[in-house]
Amino acid sequence: MAEVEIPEETTEDSAEISTEMEVIAASILSSDMSEYETVKAIHDYLVYNVDYDYENLYADTLPDSAYTAEGALLLHSAVCEGYARAFDFLCEQAGLESLMVYGSANDGSKVLSHAWNQVQVDNAWFNVDVTWDDPLVNDELVSDGSNITYDYFLVPDSSLEATHTAEGPDDRHVCSDTRYLESNRYLSIEPYLKDACTFVSSDEEITSAVLAYLSDGVYEFQIICDASAEQAEGKMNLVLDATADAMQELHLSGQIAAGVEYGVANYAVVTITITPS
Numbered sequence: 001m002a003e004v005e006i007p008e009e010t011t012e013d014s015a016e017i018s019t020e021m022e023v024i025a026a027s028i029l030s031s032d033m034s035e036y037e038t039v040k041a042i043h044d045y046l047v048y049n050v051d052y053d054y055e056n057l058y059a060d061t062l063p064d065s066a067y068t069a070e071g072a073l074l075l076h077s078a079v080c081e082g083y084a085r086a087f088d089f090l091c092e093q094a095g096l097e098s099l100m101v102y103g104s105a106n107d108g109s110k111v112l113s114h115a116w117n118q119v120q121v122d123n124a125w126f127n128v129d130v131t132w133d134d135p136l137v138n139d140e141l142v143s144d145g146s147n148i149t150y151d152y153f154l155v156p157d158s159s160l161e162a163t164h165t166a167e168g169p170d171d172r173h174v175c176s177d178t179r180y181l182e183s184n185r186y187l188s189i190e191p192y193l194k195d196a197c198t199f200v201s202s203d204e205e206i207t208s209a210v211l212a213y214l215s216d217g218v219y220e221f222q223i224i225c226d227a228s229a230e231q232a233e234g235k236m237n238l239v240l241d242a243t244a245d246a247m248q249e250l251h252l253s254g255q256i257a258a259g260v261e262y263g264v265a266n267y268a269v270v271t272i273t274i275t276p277s
Contacts, residue, residue: 021073025093035096035121036180039128039154042090046072046083047134047148053077080131084115087130091119099173103166105132114164116152118173125173126154126180129164148191150184151265188265189224197222197269203238210242210272214250219274224267232262239270253277 028045029038050072056062057079065071065082072078072086084100091098097120105114116129129152152159157175166172196218198209206223213221225235240258247253254276261269 017070017074021070021089022093024073025090028090029094036154038094038096039091039119039121042087042094043128043130043133043150043153044148045090046086046130049073049076050083050086050134051077052083052131052134053079081115083131083134084117087117087119087128091117096120099171101127101166101172102168103164105164107163116160116164118175119154120173121154124177124179125175126177127157127160127164127175128153128155129160148188149264150187153184153187154180155184156181185265185267189267189269192261192264192269193224194220194222194271196220197224199224201226206238207242207245210239211246211249214243214246214252214274219254219276221272223270223272225270226266227262227268228266229263232260232268235268236260236270239272243272243274247274 028041033041053062053066062079065075066077066079067081069085069089072082088098088100099118101116101118103114104111116127118125118127132152133149135149156178196213200206200209200223209223223239227235236258240256243256254274257273259271
């Protein structure tokens with residue numbers, strides 16, 4: 001992605017920068033989008049197009065632009081404040097009410113200064129932390145958006161209380177609406193799914209789903225289970241056993257291959273591939 005140098009601030013150049021940012025906003029936003037669709041488009045654009053500037057952060061050489069909307073949108077590089085300011089700017093361009101929140105966050109190993117957002121969607125206020133939905137993958141920076149998650153997209157205060165602490169909490173809006181939590185889990189796991197997939201909530205549903213696929217002649221499918229990382233292997237073995245039992249019941253023969261993806265939105269995605277013989 002080509003770098004765009006932000007000029008020194010003069011009145012004329014500031015106007016040019018604003019115009020460039022407005023052009024980007026216009027490319028993301030559409031008048032026929034719902035408020036939800038608008039916020040999701042903003043969230044996804046920032047994850048796909050902005051890289052967290054870890055290199056300069058660790059070297060203690062962060063440029064001023066890393067803390068700005070201009071840095072995020074024009075240089076495609078920022079830290080949390082830059083992400084949050086860019087989100088706020090794009091919400092303003094879309095006519096949505098939003099608020100920046102400053103404070104700190106605990107990532108499990110340390111507590112750092114942090115910034116995130118609140119936004120009003122369909123008359124309810126929600127938290128959005130774009131930075132934390134743009135994580136590293138295997139400790140490597142990923143720039144194509146394939147690491148996108150929705151753990152901090154339109155979430156209530158309860159989703160942040162264990163990790164985020166706001167300065168001036170009385171200045172924030174109360175966010176208690178939980179309507180998007182379940183759909184966020186699906187959005188996070190959607191890139192891992194194939195056409196033939198079934199979400200199950202019990203071992204009995206695993207058996208029924210596997211039998212239905214094999215009865216219909218579908219020999220590659222996925223079973224998605226609610227499961228922690230510690231439970232993922234056990235769920236895979238349950239699906240394997242159910243597949244073997246179903247093949248025996250239907251008088252099918254062949255080789256069974258199984259794999260499991262886990263750690264995304266507390267799902268275990270078990271993929272079964274059968275090679276008939």
